[in-house]
Amino acid sequence: MKKFVVLMLVAFLFVGLAFSEETLRVLLPIGGGYTIEDQEAIGNEYEEANPGVNVEMEFVGWSNLWNKIITSIGSGSAPDVMYIGSRWIPALADLGAIIPLDEYISQEKRDMYYDSVWDTVSYSGKTYGVVRAMSTKAFIYNKEMFAENNLDIHKNWTELKTAAKVIDNSGSDVYGIGLAGQRFVSTVTQFQQYLYANGGNIVNKEGEAIINNENGVQALDFYVELSEYSQPGISEWKREDLIKLFESGKIGMFIDHIHNAKAAEEKGIDVGIFPIPTGPMGDKPYSTVIVTDCISISSQSKNKELAKDFMNFMTSFEKQKKWDLTLGFVPPMVEEKELPEFQTEFWKPYVEAIQYGVPEAVNIKDWEGVQQAVIDALQKVILGQSTPQEAMDTAAYLINLLQGN
């Protein structure tokens, strides 16, 4: 009898061990189209495919994601897998908070994406993330307003400004263009559209500030010129809110994601899309900022193999395709681009823009600080406190400090 009891206990112990759960902690964003339900569904699928694994998902709003990441790293409790804005990679990688993934990424996986996509998640010759979401931007315009004012779509900045002016003068409650100026990440991206279109950048390959060169100053000057024909008080507007102005017929055009073009169409606006035209100093016909979000693995993770497996599961071709079509992101994978769903009139300008795109934050080592410096420069000129050159010189000085130059 004693032997039987001991045997039963041992058997229970083995069964218990066999069914003991391995927990994978994953930090994910919500907001901007990202829902808890969509992301939990992926976690559930992974658990079903991998019995014994418990995917513990934590959701944080985009505006608090950066704080959450660095405080969890600071307190030694970083999640295994983190969904991050690729712009944060240099800061996180430099300080050893995330690990290089080169050994975890097969050649087959690497070949699935455009090279320019890998550029957005690379730093110092190493890859620190696998892209999960990518966006390019284009001008969304009100076709009816353009037709009423005999305007065609524009191929350069002069035509763009003229169109903004014409629409602005066409009615007391109508503004030519919607612009962002609030202290928010997307305000920097909105300005970067013009900066890159004019052949400029925030920093060079060595990480030194070049935002105050002629390209940068001219881009800022143009942004301020456009603001004469935009909704008043742009410092209180962020890009995410401009859609409300467009949907209510208050602005003729603005730069945004494809999902907002679709949203406006559903509200009854006759929507057209055209690529962002090059500036006087630009060397490409069109331009766009390529923004990506990616999956990274924390250096504090004790489940790196499992984290790698989850990362590959989450970014499989089928999952990526479903994700992009559901949320309205531009396809980061070569094969995905060829799908019939991405060949429509709305999708084409966004997909074709990839070839002219420049990554959002290459060589920027402390994005959050740099972001503040750029917005300060923009707001100072908008408020008439500085000339574009003075504002950019101050921004460059601050950026160099933040970059550790």
Next chain:
Amino acid sequence: MEKLKKTHVPYILIIPLLLAFIVLIGFPLLNVLKTSFYKGTFLNPSAQSFVGTANYEWLFNFKIYNPDVSYFVSAFSRSLLWVAMSVIIKVVVGILAAVLLDSKYLIGKKIYRALVVIPWAIPWAIAAMMWAWTLNSQFGIVNSILLKSGLVDSPVSFFSSTSGAFMTTFVIDAWAGMPFMVIMFISGLQNIPETYYEAARLDGAGAWKQFFKITLPIMKPVTLTVSLLSMVWTFNSFDVIWVLTQGGPVRATETLPIAIYNTSFRMLRMGGIGKASAMTIVQVLVVTFISVFYIRTLREDEA
């Protein structure tokens, strides 16, 4: 033995509070003090280097936009003005609202008192978002009223100018902190014997004279206490400004708590956490100094 026990009771009773103070406030504060002498970052907590008083020197040396005033001094002086304005509004409007709500001539007092508490029931971040849209230049109801009543010709952008954003944020902060002030003032007013007012009326004193000669002097201890509490809370106010302006435009609403946040989370490579800790220590010292001054004034008054 019994006498000994009695004298020990207060000390025994205070032990849990002391322990809570040490664990929840004393230890973190000592940690902040220690960090203020190091260069480090959140992202690599183990890589810290001792820098002596360099972080404190940085507070007065680092200048961004004003060549004459350092980043810290600029944020600190902005904070003082912002807190002063917010607290003044809370005290003045709070006491007037309390007098009104305590008036025997007011019908439906209970309803109004319940309405006054509403701002308290709304999370600050949500309240701030609500105000952002209420004051929005294109869709906000305030601009709609201003335009329709002919008070303005074009929409007012409350957050797009430096002075506008500064004033709007402290007014909204005052709105959010008003319920506490009103409730405290009402409880203070209810302790004033009605006979004082009756005697004053017999002597021919009008309403204003009664307010300045009876209400205000008797309410002085309550006023000092609530303004002290409000000052400490307002000094740490973060949510309202963060949601509305994130410290902008330019740095117009970057008060000390916002500057501390920006330094620790947005100056990673500059050793932001050490510098932010130094800023925090100075803030704690200043708020403590002001609090001690207030408490001494209160005691002198009671004596």
